[in-house]
Amino acid sequence: MTGPATPGVTARVPAKVNVQLAVGGPRPDGFHDLANVFLAVGLYDEVTATEADELRITCSGPDAAQVPLDRSNLAARAALALAERHGRSAAVHLHIDKDIPVAGGMAGGSADAAGALVACDALWDTRASREELLEICAELGSDVPFSLVGGAALGTGRGERLTPIEVGGTFHWVFAAADGGLSTPAVYCEFDRLCAAEGRTVPAPEASPALLDALRTGDPKALADTMSNDLQPAALSLFPSLADTLRTGSAAGALASLVSGSGPTTAYLAPSAAAAEDIAQTLRTSATCRTIRTTTAPAPGAQLLTAR
């Protein structure tokens, strides 16, 4: 006889934009040291964990066809890592309701990993400490710890060592998902190639004090004046049409336009919610983008929507 179906547990996790991404030279382990100023934005994936006979992943949403449903999925890897540490089976059905563009430089896979951890921890009652969850996150990927904590934070090391940053206001953003994706390692490789080709010595990455001040005071103009992304030239070199999209957003009133992380999503900081809608409308009619979204930041990190 089977008992009543156990209700699932859902976690909601935000996307991110990097308002500063300062990249150092390549490390012996293949990563790059960063001064990575993360800002969580209000586009979310939801991960629902339900008891099952075996580990199973399903996905819905506009980009679902591009998401792997095997054990390479970051959400599956997160569930396996938590189960292994607690000596239990990872038999769980994880459903990902995906709103964050796939391979867009907005940490969508990382969000799903953080969401799966929080949801499985609640479903299995493993009661992992925050420190343990952060440790598993860092093992899964450089962006995953930030997906767990959200808000704003400076990531050092390969981006996994986080210091929270205070944010003194709400920022209005437009995001344009490009038609296609970029591989994160390929963009870092192109960064190295461009630095070598230009004979540039890459300085140790450092967070900009003026940018941190702009976040603290919540001043969009000051943030626009100080934002930077060292991966942008590499992303533009691999995806040249992004330059036109960036120009269109700037001409439509964005205070600043930049590639989000490793791209190819582009991000536009707007002076107000109304200006964000205007920029979005212009991008919709004049640029070749897959989808255009407006939202605000900062957003909270991984959160349970349904308690058991």
Ligand SMILES: C[C@](O)(CO)[C@H](O)COP(=O)(O)OP(=O)(O)OC[C@H]1O[C@@H](n2ccc(N)nc2=O)[C@H](O)[C@@H]1O
């Ligand atoms: C571009 C960013 O999204 C900015 O936040 C991140 O740096 C990328 O973070 P992520 O997607 O979580 O990346 P990981 O899964 O940790 O690493 C994927 C690959 O990206 C490159 N990588 C990543 C992070 C880093 N600090 N240096 C790197 O060179 C490496 O080739 C690595 O093998």
Ligand SMILES: Nc1ncnc2c1ncn2[C@@H]1O[C@H](COP(=O)(O)OP(=O)(O)OP(=O)(O)O)[C@@H](O)[C@H]1O
């Ligand atoms: N849960 C997942 N969601 C999306 N992609 C996943 C997931 N798990 C694994 N992947 C794989 O990871 C690749 C990168 O996807 P993702 O959406 O995380 O990129 P991204 O947002 O550019 O990452 P980041 O900004 O952290 O560098 C995809 O092409 C896909 O093959």
